[in-house]
Amino acid sequence: MELHLIIFFMIFAAIVAVEAKDLLSSLIGLSAAGLGLSLAFLILKAPNLAITQLVVEILCVIILIHATINKDIPLVKDGRWLFNTIATFIFVGVFLFLAFLALRELPAFGAPLMNVSKDYLALGQAKTGADNLVAAITLNFRSYDALGEAAVIFAAVIGVLAISRKTGKIDE
Amino acid sequence: MSLYFMCLILFSVGLYSVVRKRNIIKIIIGIGIIEYSVNLFIILIGYRLQGRAPILAHDQAIENMVDPLTQAMALTTIVIGLALIFIAVTLAIRIYEKYGTFDITKIRRLKG
Numbered sequence: 027m028e029l030h031l032i033i034f035f036m037i038f039a040a041i042v043a044v045e046a047k048d049l050l051s052s053l054i055g056l057s058a059a060g061l062g063l064s065l066a067f068l069i070l071k072a073p074n075l076a077i078t079q080l081v082v083e084i085l086c087v088i089i090l091i092h093a094t095i096n097k098d099i100p101l102v103k104d105g106r107w108l109f110n111t112i113a114t115f116i117f118v119g120v121f122l123f124l125a126f127l128a129l130r131e132l133p134a135f136g137a138p139l140m141n142v143s144k145d146y147l148a149l150g151q152a153k154t155g156a157d158n159l160v161a162a163i164t165l166n167f168r169s170y171d172a173l174g175e176a177a178v179i180f181a182a183v184i185g186v187l188a189i190s191r192k193t194g195k196i197d198e
Numbered sequence: 199m200s201l202y203f204m205c206l207i208l209f210s211v212g213l214y215s216v217v218r219k220r221n222i223i224k225i226i227i228g229i230g231i232i233e234y235s236v237n238l239f240i241i242l243i244g245y246r247l248q249g250r251a252p253i254l255a256h257d258q259a260i261e262n263m264v265d266p267l268t269q270a271m272a273l274t275t276i277v278i279g280l281a282l283i284f285i286a287v288t289l290a291i292r293i294y295e296k297y298g299t300f301d302i303t304k305i306r307r308l309k310g
Contacts, residue, residue, distance in 0.1 A: 033204045033238070040208055040231045044215040049223050056227050063234045070241050071251040071264045075272055079237075082280045086230065093287045093294075094223050114218040118210045125206050135201055136247035143267040150266075151254055159252040159263070163270040175274045182281035189288045 029069055036062040049094040057087045074160050201242055208235040222290045222300045226283065233279040237272050244268030 036059045043055030060083035067076040133139055140147075146163055156162035164172050212235060215228025244265030252266040290300065297305050 029201060030204065033201065033208065036234070036238075037204065037208050037211060040211040040234075043227050043231065044211060044219070044224065049221070052224065052227055056230055059231060059234055063238060066238060067241060070245050071249050072241055072269045072272070073251055073253075075237075075241065075269055075276065078273060078276050082276050085280060086283050089284060089287050090223065090226070093291050110218060114214055117217060118214050121213065122206060122210055125209075126203065129199065129202050129206075132202070132243065135199060135242065136245060138244050138246055138265045138268075140246075140265050140267075143265050146266060147252065147263055157254040157256075159254070159266040160269045160273065163266055164273060168270060171270070171274055175277055178278050179281055182285055185285050186288045189285070189292055 029066060032062050032066045032069065036066070050091070053087060053090050053094065056090075057083060060086070072160075074158070202239070205235050205239045205242060208238070220301050220303055222293065222302060225302075226286045226290065229286065230279075230283060233275070233282075237275055237279075240268050240272045240275065 039055045039058035039062060041055075043052040043059060046052040046055060060079065064076045064079045064083070067073075067079060143163075146159060146167060150159045150162045150167075151157065154162040154166040156166070209232055212228045212231030215231065216225050219225055219228065244267070246262060246264050249262055249264035250260050252263045252269070254260060293305060294300060297307075299305070
């Protein structure tokens with residue numbers, strides 16, 4: 027029941043973030059949704075993820091505020107506003123319907139398949155020596171996953187540096 | 199099932215923002231909301247009723263743990279989402295420096 031309340035709060039905060047007039051309010055709405063996600067992770071028994079989500083959330087909000095401060099622009103409604111909105115709602119409605127059909131194929135909530143992770147839970151501590159089984163999976167059983175994640179972060183840093191470089195081609 | 203569907207509604211809010219809004223920052227916010235809903239969906243699939251966190255304790259035997267594999271996967275997804283937001287914000291800042299606006303319909307001119 028409390029999970030329903032938290033997800034409802036997240037949906038409300040997301041709608042505020044999308045529909046708010048000025049950008050600072052929508053950033054506050056986004057961070058409220060992220061805080062709700064962190065609480066949902068705690069209720070779903072994922073404390074590692076809750077901590078990571080909080081840190082990532084703070085970093086995201088800081089860099090988004092850095093991008094938007096003093097740069098607010100008024101949004102205008104142009105002639106095709108109604109058509110665009112109706113087309114978007116039809117698109118989102120079709121997506122929701124198809125996704126709802128796909129949901130029937132999933133296992134029911136509260137009864138996961140756990141074909142692979144049975145063994146991880148049973149043998150994890152004996153094979154890796156880690157009490158935290160999420161850390162055991164990330165750093166031992168599936169450490170290529172962590173390696174790929176580190177590669178993605180380095181690629182992102184290189185991309186940010188290349189995009190934000192001030193000096194372009196130097197004219198002779 | 200209702201939790202899955204609420205998660206999908208959250209996804210749709212983000213999708214609406216990405217498709218409909220004209221401000222680049224609103225589009226980035228929509229991408230962030232989509233990331234949140236996908237992470238939540240992954241964790242919801244791995245949850246077990248009356249489950250415990252997958253952390254062992256020395257003085258007691260913990261049974262009925264939730265799925266740790268989905269949590270390890272979502273951990274990767276969160277960090278990659280952060281990298282995605284960083285690159286998108288950097289692009290938005292560069293576009294603002296070059297064109298002076300965040301409106302995607304105003305970014306038409308070719309400038310060398």
